[in-house]
Each structure stands twice: as C-alpha cells, then as structure tokens.
Amino acid sequence: xxxxxxxxxxxxxKLWMVLGFFILLSPLxxxxxxxxxxxxxxxxxxxxxxxxxxxxxxxxDFWQHxxxxxxxxxxxxxxxxxxxxxxxxxxxxxxxLVAGITGILYKIVKE
Amino acid sequence: MHIPDGYLSPQTAVPFVIGxxxxxxxxxxxxxxxxxxxxxxxxxxxxxxxxxIMMFNLPIPGGSSAHAVGAVLLAILLGPWAACIGVSVxxxxxxxxxxxxGVLAIGANCFNIAFIMPMLGYYTYRLIRGKADALSTRxxxxxxxxxxxxxxxxxxxxxxEFGSQYHLFQAADGTPLYFPVPLKVTLAAMxxxxxxxxxxxxxxxxxxxxxFVAKNYPGxxxxxxxxxSV
Numbered sequence: 001x002x003x004x005x006x007x008x009x010x011x012x013x014k015l016w017m018v019l020g021f022f023i024l025l026s027p028l029x030x031x032x033x034x035x036x037x038x039x040x041x042x043x044x045x046x047x048x049x050x051x052x053x054x055x056x057x058x059x060x061d062f063w064q065h066x067x068x069x070x071x072x073x074x075x076x077x078x079x080x081x082x083x084x085x086x087x088x089x090x091x092x093x094x095x096x097l098v099a100g101i102t103g104i105l106y107k108i109v110k111e
Numbered sequence: 112m113h114i115p116d117g118y119l120s121p122q123t124a125v126p127f128v129i130g131x132x133x134x135x136x137x138x139x140x141x142x143x144x145x146x147x148x149x150x151x152x153x154x155x156x157x158x159x160x161x162x163x164i165m166m167f168n169l170p171i172p173g174g175s176s177a178h179a180v181g182a183v184l185l186a187i188l189l190g191p192w193a194a195c196i197g198v199s200v201x202x203x204x205x206x207x208x209x210x211x212x213g214v215l216a217i218g219a220n221c222f223n224i225a226f227i228m229p230m231l232g233y234y235t236y237r238l239i240r241g242k243a244d245a246l247s248t249r250x251x252x253x254x255x256x257x258x259x260x261x262x263x264x265x266x267x268x269x270x271x272e273f274g275s276q277y278h279l280f281q282a283a284d285g286t287p288l289y290f291p292v293p294l295k296v297t298l299a300a301m302x303x304x305x306x307x308x309x310x311x312x313x314x315x316x317x318x319x320x321x322x323f324v325a326k327n328y329p330g331x332x333x334x335x336x337x338x339x340s341v
Contacts, residue, residue, distance in 0.1 A: 011149070014327050015156045022163045032168035032176040037300045038273050038290065039115055053117075055280065055288030059215060060117035066210035071166060090209060091166055095159035097208065098201045102155045105200070106146070109139050 019095060026091040027084035068093065112177070112269050112301075113205065114220055116213030118290040119272060120280045127218030134226055135199065141192035150189055153324075153331055157185045158197030162204065164316060165211075169308055175300075177309035180224055183232030183261040184320040187254060188331055194229035201225075219272055223265045232261025232317070245325040251318045258317030259310040263302070266309075270294075270301035 009016070035044060042060050045052045068074075071094075072086035116124075146154065161181035168176040185194035199221045205211040212220045239253035274294025277287050290297075324331055 009152045012152050012156060012328070015153065015160075015324070018323070019156055019160050019163060022160065022167075026163060026166045029167040029178070032170035034168075034170060034174040034176040036112065036168075036176050036178075037304065038118060038269070038292075038297070039113060041115075049291050051291070053287050053289055053291050054282065055120060056117035056290065058117070059121070059213075060115065062116040063206070063210070063214040066208055068208055069210040071209050071211070087166070091163055094162045094166075094201075094204055094208065097204050098162045098197075099155040099159040101204070102158045102197055102200050103151060105196070106142075106151050106154070109143055 023088060023091040023095060027080075027087045030080070030083055030087055112180075112220075112224060112265060113202075113212030114216040114223075114269065114272065116215045118213070118276070119216055119219060120276060120289050121215065122280070123272065123276065123289075124213070124215045124219055127222055128215070129218070131218045131221050131226070134222075135196070138192040138195045138199075141190070142196055145190060146193055150193075150331065153328075154185070154189055154193050154197050157181070157188060157194075158200050160320075161185060161198050162201040165201070165205070169312060171304050171308060175304060177304045179258075179309060179313040179316045180228060180262060180265070181313075181316060181320070182224060182228040182265075183236070183254075183258045183313065184317045186229035186233040186261075187236050187257065187317065187321050188324055191229040191233040194233070195221075195225050198225035198229065219269075223269045223272070227268050228261040228265040231264040232257040235260045245329070246322065250325075251322060254321040255314035255318040258313040258315075261317075262313040263305050263310050266301045266305035267298075270297040273297040273301070 040048050042052055042057065068086070068090045071090035072083055073089065076082045076086055164181040165178050168178050171177055180198070182194050182198045185197050202212060202220050202225055203217060206214050206217050206220070236253045236257035239256055240250045243249035271294070273290045274292065274297035276289040277291055277293045280288045282288055
C-alpha cells in the first residue's frame with residue numbers, strides 16, 4: 001500500500017478506534033440468547049412452527065462451508081468465555097474482511 | 112432479519128439474486144462518479160461498523176432477538192448507493208463465513224437490508240433535515256427518525272417475503288413447503304419487534320453516529336449532506 005493510502009486511513013483514526021471498541025464489546029450481543037424470528041435452525045423449527053417443511057429442509061443446508069458458523073469457533077462453546085472469545089475473533093475477522101473487500105472493490109472499479 | 116436458506120422458495124430467492132445484479136451495477140456507477148477518494152476509508156470502516164453492529168443482538172421479550180444494522184448511518188454519511196455497496200459486502204461475508212443469512216437468499220437479504228433500508232432512510236433524512244446544520248437538533252432528530260423508518264421498512268419487506276411463502280407454495284395436500292407462517296403472523300411478529308425495540312435502537316445508532324462523524328470529520332458529513340454545507 002502506498003504511503004498516501006496509509007495516511008488516508010490514519011486520518012480517520014477515531015473511526016477505527018470506535019470500531020475496535022465495538023469489536024471488544026461484541027460479546028454483549030451473546031446475552032440475547034433467543035433466535036430472531038424466522039432465523040430458526042432445522043433443530044428449532046419443530047418447536048417454533050410444529051414441523052419442518054419439505055422444501056425448507058432440502059435447501060436449508062445449501063451452504064455448509066462457513067468456517068466460523070454462528071460467529072463462533074466450532075466446538076468451543078462450552079462456557080460463556082469460550083463463546084465470547086469466538087465472538088470477538090469473529091467480529092475481528094469479519095470487520096477486516098468487510099473493510100478490506102470494500103476497499104479492494106473500490107480500487108478495482110476505479111481502475 | 113437475515114433470511115436463511117430454505118425459508119424462501121427458489122422461485123422467490125433466485126429472482127431476487129438476478130434482480131440485485133443491475134441494482135449493484137447502478138450502485139457501482141453512482142459510487143464511481145460521486146465517492147471521493149478520501150471517503151473510501153470511511154466507506155470501508157462504515158461497512159465494517161455495520162457488520163459489527165449487527166452482532167449486537169437485542170433480547171426481545173418472548174425469547175426472540177433482533178439487532179440494528181447501521182445502513183442508514185452509512186447512507187447519511189456517504190449516500191445511499193455507497194451504503195448499498197458497503198452493507199452488501201457485510202451481508203455476503205455474514206452468509207459465507209458465518210452462516211448468518213442464506214447464500215441462495217443473499218439477493219433478498221441485500222434487497223431488504225442493503226437497498227430498501229438505506230434508500231428509505233436517506234430520503235427520510237433529507238426530507239426532515241432540510242437545510243438545517245449537520246449538528247443541529249433538527250438534523251439529529253432527522254437521523255433518528257431516518258434510522259427508525261429505514262429499519263422498519265426493511266423489516267416490512269422481509270415480513271412480506273416470509274409470509275408470502277405460506278400462501279404461494281404448498282404441497283398437493285396443502286402443507287407449506289417453505290416458511291410455514293401466514294403473512295399476518297409474520298407481519299405482526301417482525302413489525303412489533305422492530306417498531307418497539309430494534310427501530311429506536313437503530314435511530315439512536317444513526318443519530319449518535321451522524322453526530323460523532325459530523326463533530327470529528329465535518330468534511331464528511333457536510334459534503335454529502337443533501338442540503339449542501341450551508
């Protein structure tokens with residue numbers, strides 16, 4: 001990255017700091033343990049709506065390659081500390097990917 | 112609000128994916144011509160902020176949860192088309208890396224959360240703020256209401272997409288094939304959560320975010336302010 005671009009990002013230091021603050025606080029989002037309406041997994045559907053619709057069941061696992069499913073490290077969710085660690089890692093990885101890809105997309109379309 | 116795979120029929124999900132391609136094309140064109148180079152880091156950090164804010168689940172009485180999005184904040188700061196791109200990137204990463212929201216449903220989710228929400232929020236903000244200063248009480252109120260309206264508009268279209276499946280797609284014996292909840296129920300559930308709880312939180316995030324950027328980076332807030340920097 002050219003020096004000009006580094007300083008361009010530095011100019012907004014305060015915004016990145018706020019983002020970092022939110023990443024560290026993200027485990028607060030784990031305190032709401034309920035699943036959002038209409039986002040139930042196959043295991044929750046019988047309780048929520050009484051059955052698993054046939055078409056839904058067929059498509060539910062269309063994508064199975066999420067490395068950090070539900071913002072956690074697979075297998076590491078026995079304690080709140082483990083979940084919180086996975087959640088912070090997910091927030092960090094997600095923010096780096098989203099900011100990085102947004103910046104790269106801009107570079108690609110501009111050139 | 113992130114529709115998982117299977118909740119929408121392919122006949123619903125796929126047209127949304129195809130329909131969002133030209134929308135993204137327009138967004139890229141608009142951003143190419145209007146977004147200044149010095150604003151690119153703001154779009155990058157803003158898109159990441161939207162990703163992060165969506166991780167803050169709010170408990171809903173009755174065992175459900177909801178969250179704010181930050182799409183209207185981005186729209187106010189950088190314009191609705193830049194917000195459309197930034198929030199779409201966040202949604203794609205959520206679906207692929209974290210399994211939050213479907214991959215087949217990515218078109219519908221981008222339409223609801225990255226298109227309808229920033230568009231409606233942005234024009235609500237313009238309308239209410241008028242020519243008032245970026246840091247005025249009126250501009251703050253405009254940002255709050257815009258966030259509230261934007262999130263609820265997204266919840267409304269999501270509820271319609273959810274509820275329509277029950278009525279449109281049933282097996283021969285009448286059993287629903289996809290999301291098996293009637294429209295009036297999806298409307299009541301989605302709207303009560305977002306009108307009462309998530310909407311006001313979105314409003315707060317939007318107003319505080321707008322205030323913070325306008326205070327620290329007056330150039331960003333005023334350059335894109337609909338009324339110009341008067």
